[in-house]
Amino acid sequence: MPQLQQAMVRNRLLRAMAPEDFARLQPHLEFAAVQIREPMVLPDRPVEALFFVESGMVSVCTAHEDTQIEVGLIGREGLVGVSPVLLCVDRTPHLHFVQIAGEVLGIGRDAFCDAVARSESLRRLLLRYIHTLMVQAAQTAHAHAALGLEGRLARWLLMCHDRVDGDELTLTHEFLSMMLGVQRAGVTLTIQNLEGAGRIRAKRRRIEVLDRDKLKALTNGSYGVPEAEYDRLIGSA
Structure with a gap:
């Protein structure tokens, strides 16, 4: 090129x-x-x-x-x-x-x-x-050791959100269950809970992040450490 x-x-x-x-x-x-x-x-x-x-x-x-x-x-x-x-x-x-x-x-x-x-x-x-x-x-x-499924999913959604443009993530419940190592039914219920609390909006094969602060509150500090290290060592641009 x-x-x-x-x-x-x-x-x-x-x-x-x-x-x-x-x-x-x-x-x-x-x-x-x-x-x-x-x-x-x-x-x-x-x-x-x-x-x-x-x-x-x-x-x-x-x-x-x-x-x-x-x-x-x-x-x-x-x-x-x-x-x-x-x-x-x-x-x-x-x-x-x-x-x-x-x-x-x-x-x-x-x-x-x-x-x-x-x-x-x-x-x-x-x-x-x-x-x-x-x-x-x-x-x-x-x-994986310290958080329940809601916290783990919230952290994962935040990490995905960091890496895409806009607020929508193209994801299926089946794919999420594989990534998190849990049953699909558990992921479906957890997504419903996050949506009911106004943290996300679930669509067909998509999840829209509505409130990052509410998602962060579920992660008990497990989100943000590698991101801060990246900004410190490489840059935030």
């Missing part, structure tokens, strides 16, 4: 880079549209490409045969596939797939690694981002 300019991109990591670091990556970035449920990184296979998310959202899930439980979310603040590549382990046991359709800027592993090897500032920025992913995973574990 020879005409791609740093000011044109929406991905917050790309925008936060020093201009010379962006210039190292720019010739190798390839635009692609991605569809819901499309796999981006397969478990236990070498990561051959990485993806800067421009819009939409990618879920990071445990890949057990019987159940899938979400352990991470990546939107336009992030880079899919960076942890195994930058930490020199080349693969991950977790499945990364598209949860909300959107657009990405992809780059091959070799070109990415070459750019990182040439720039200490780029390596530092990406390691800081990996730190925020680790904090997010730790907060998710805390939420």
Whole structure:
């Protein structure tokens, strides 16, 4: 993409880079549209490409045969596939797939690694981002242990809301139950409770966020820690 300019991109990591670091990556970035449920990184296979998310959202899930439980979310603040590549382990046991359709800027592993090897500032920025992913995973574990279903769903809706334009999220009850590791009936009842309290409005295959403060009140402080770390280490733009 020879005409791609740093000011044109929406991905917050790309925008936060020093201009010379962006210039190292720019010739190798390839635009692609991605569809819901499309796999981006397969478990236990070498990561051959990485993806800067421009819009939409990618879920990071445990890949057990019987159940899938979400352990991470990546939107336009992030880079899919960076942890195994930058930490020199080349693969991950977790499945990364598209949860909300959107657009990405992809780059091959070799070109990415070459750019990182040439720039200490780029390596530092990406390691800081990996730190925020680790904090997010730790907060998710805390939420699963300390919160009831309402609190966990409220936190998850807030995280999704952070990563989309507008207030509507394209989600089904079936998908939510898989992500949260609970029965669909429990998700349906919880959504009804959140809607009755004026926190959200449920539509067919969509949830509209009405009151973020009311959702935050349910999370008992489990929402916001990785987001604050990202703003502190990378930037709030």
